[in-house]
Amino acid sequence: MTSGTPASIRLDQVSRWYGNVVAVNDVTMEIGPGVTGLLGPNGAGKSTLIHLMSGFLAPSSGTVTLGGEPTWHNEQIYRRIGLVPEREAMYDGVTGWDFVVYNAQLHNLRDARAAARKAIETVEMTDARNRDIGTYSKGMKQRIKMATALVHDPDVLLLDEPFNGMDPRQRLQLMDLLHELGRQGRVVLFSSHILEEVEQIAGGIEVMVAGRHAASGDFREIRRLMTERPHQYTIRSSDDRVLAAALIADGSTSGVELASGVLNVQATDYARFCHRLPVFAQQHGVRLFEVSPADESLEKVFSYLVAR
Amino acid sequence: MNATVARLTWRSLLGRRRAILLMVLPAVLIVLALVIRGVEGRDPSYGVDLLGRFSLGFLVPLLCLIVGTGAIGPEIDDGSIIYLLAKPLSRYSIVVTKLVVAIGVATAFAALPTLIAGLILSGTTANVAVGYAVGALVAGIAYSALFLLLAILTRNAVVAGLLYALIWEGVVGGYVPGAQTLSVQQWSLAITKKVVGAPAKGLDVTSAVGLPTGIVLLLVLAVAATVYAGYRLRSIRLTGDE
Numbered sequence: 081m082t083s084g085t086p087a088s089i090r091l092d093q094v095s096r097w098y099g100n101v102v103a104v105n106d107v108t109m110e111i112g113p114g115v116t117g118l119l120g121p122n123g124a125g126k127s128t129l130i131h132l133m134s135g136f137l138a139p140s141s142g143t144v145t146l147g148g149e150p151t152w153h154n155e156q157i158y159r160r161i162g163l164v165p166e167r168e169a170m171y172d173g174v175t176g177w178d179f180v181v182y183n184a185q186l187h188n189l190r191d192a193r194a195a196a197r198k199a200i201e202t203v204e205m206t207d208a209r210n211r212d213i214g215t216y217s218k219g220m221k222q223r224i225k226m227a228t229a230l231v232h233d234p235d236v237l238l239l240d241e242p243f244n245g246m247d248p249r250q251r252l253q254l255m256d257l258l259h260e261l262g263r264q265g266r267v268v269l270f271s272s273h274i275l276e277e278v279e280q281i282a283g284g285i286e287v288m289v290a291g292r293h294a295a296s297g298d299f300r301e302i303r304r305l306m307t308e309r310p311h312q313y314t315i316r317s318s319d320d321r322v323l324a325a326a327l328i329a330d331g332s333t334s335g336v337e338l339a340s341g342v343l344n345v346q347a348t349d350y351a352r353f354c355h356r357l358p359v360f361a362q363q364h365g366v367r368l369f370e371v372s373p374a375d376e377s378l379e380k381v382f383s384y385l386v387a388r
Numbered sequence: 389m390n391a392t393v394a395r396l397t398w399r400s401l402l403g404r405r406r407a408i409l410l411m412v413l414p415a416v417l418i419v420l421a422l423v424i425r426g427v428e429g430r431d432p433s434y435g436v437d438l439l440g441r442f443s444l445g446f447l448v449p450l451l452c453l454i455v456g457t458g459a460i461g462p463e464i465d466d467g468s469i470i471y472l473l474a475k476p477l478s479r480y481s482i483v484v485t486k487l488v489v490a491i492g493v494a495t496a497f498a499a500l501p502t503l504i505a506g507l508i509l510s511g512t513t514a515n516v517a518v519g520y521a522v523g524a525l526v527a528g529i530a531y532s533a534l535f536l537l538l539a540i541l542t543r544n545a546v547v548a549g550l551l552y553a554l555i556w557e558g559v560v561g562g563y564v565p566g567a568q569t570l571s572v573q574q575w576s577l578a579i580t581k582k583v584v585g586a587p588a589k590g591l592d593v594t595s596a597v598g599l600p601t602g603i604v605l606l607l608v609l610a611v612a613a614t615v616y617a618g619y620r621l622r623s624i625r626l627t628g629d630e
Binding site: 131134137138155156157161163165167169170171173183185186187188228 | 471
């Protein structure tokens with residue numbers, strides 16, 4: 081790893097807007113060693129945040145620093161940063177091996193070939209290294225991108241949606257690798273809109289929603305907040321009115337609404353509601369045709385975090 | 389200068405079909421020279437006509453448009469430039485390296501064919517071949533710098549470059565005397581005229597600007613465009629991610 085001041089990325093009251101559109105709104109966060117997941121729905125500002133951290137965007141206001149150094153207009157930070165961009169484009173007419181060697185040479189490494197060999201072995205692309213990048217599958221391209229980011233042994237790794245296009249085996253492999261890099265004391269930040277990906281490897285998470293920093297900290301704590309929020313359900317049954325009366329009399333729900341042909345329920349005690357609903361149905365001779373969550377989308381979950 | 393940036397630029401500029409595309413115009417120039425030589429025989433005035441109109445007026449700006457924008461434009465468009473920019477490299481070094489490669493390609497595919505076509509039509513008489521080859525070389529440097537800058541400034545660099553090269557220089561410059569003074573073609577013709585020397589007047593090798601003005605404007609354009617390109621590359625925004 082690159083030596084020097086301990087790596088940590090700090091954003092201090094950072095906003096970024098494009099004309100009238102605010103992409104990132106007054107975000108303050110610090111990313112330290114270990115694996116951190118940057119979670120949020122599509123369009124939440126995750127890529128903008130990663131571009132700000134990696135020095136490819138100037139903050140409209142606030143400051144972004146790496147180890148105390150500003151990231152904007154500071155090419156020297158790339159000695160410490162390895163970046164895996166979301167976009168797939170590379171140099172398609174070049175072999176994977178040449179591309180990683182070129183990246184090592186661009187970092188002016190003393191033994192570029194040895195560094196490239198090690199990085200390619202790390203991402204398990206040794207067998208396919210002599211093929212043109214244009215012939216690679218999406219998952220293979222992701223792994224070669226990963227090799228280019230690791231080739232100079234950076235102490236900060238920024239990955240924008242790194243699991244996109246990977247098959248389950250490649251996913252597990254990359255998760256193991258990120259976990260190991262975090263364990264070594266590197267700052268590993270990856271963005272994702274898939275909760276389960278983040279859950280499996282990230283110790284800490286930062287949640288972004290609509291450009292705002294919605295939540296931060298330990299995954300389990302945030303997950304608990306997510307699961308404890310009131311849940312909205314839409315129910316279709318043989319007798320919505322009877323079911324509504326039984327549910328509202330029970331402590332697991334805070335509200336019911338009879339709409340056209342459906343029953344909308346707000347459950348405050350998720351576990352009890354799941355247990356009691358079929359019991360009530362059986363007791364009152366009501367047939368359940370459909371029980372579907374109305375607010376399970378990530379956007380809704382994230383919005384709840386923002387609204388708290 | 390950075391050897392790896394040069395290698396990557398070289399590969400993308402001359403990769404596969406692009407190299408064939410680059411060979412078309414110089415091949416047409418040489419074939420035309422051979423046909424004229426076969427039909428009319430060797431005469432420096434034919435050299436002046438073909439090299440002035442086709443080479444300096446068409447081949448050089450068009451080829452430089454392809455290589456100047458092609459040296460960096462596709463990487464910006466598809467986002468692969470990030471692999472160069474996410475390195476501890478000076479942005480000016482990236483621009484200068486790409487410009488040197490573009491000039492090298494322009495020399496090989498524009499200045500050299502101009503020299504060959506000139507030799508076919510004029511031999512070594514009156515320095516016509518060398519004069520136009522030097523003109524093509526200096527025009528190639530200025531055009532490449534200009535078009536490389538355009539590729540950094542706008543995603544529509546090819547259209548903007550075509551408007552400049554064909555409309556401004558080809559049409560407006562042909563009829564409006566004032567516009568001719570703001571023409572790379574005219575500046576390079578001032579140098580061609582100097583190299584051809586005394587026979588230039590008889591062969592009708594003319595330029596809208598004097599030699600000192602031509603040299604200064606070519607230098608100012610090439611240097612200013614390169615410096616500004618490096619400056620803008622430092623702040624380039626890579627879009628399309630979110």
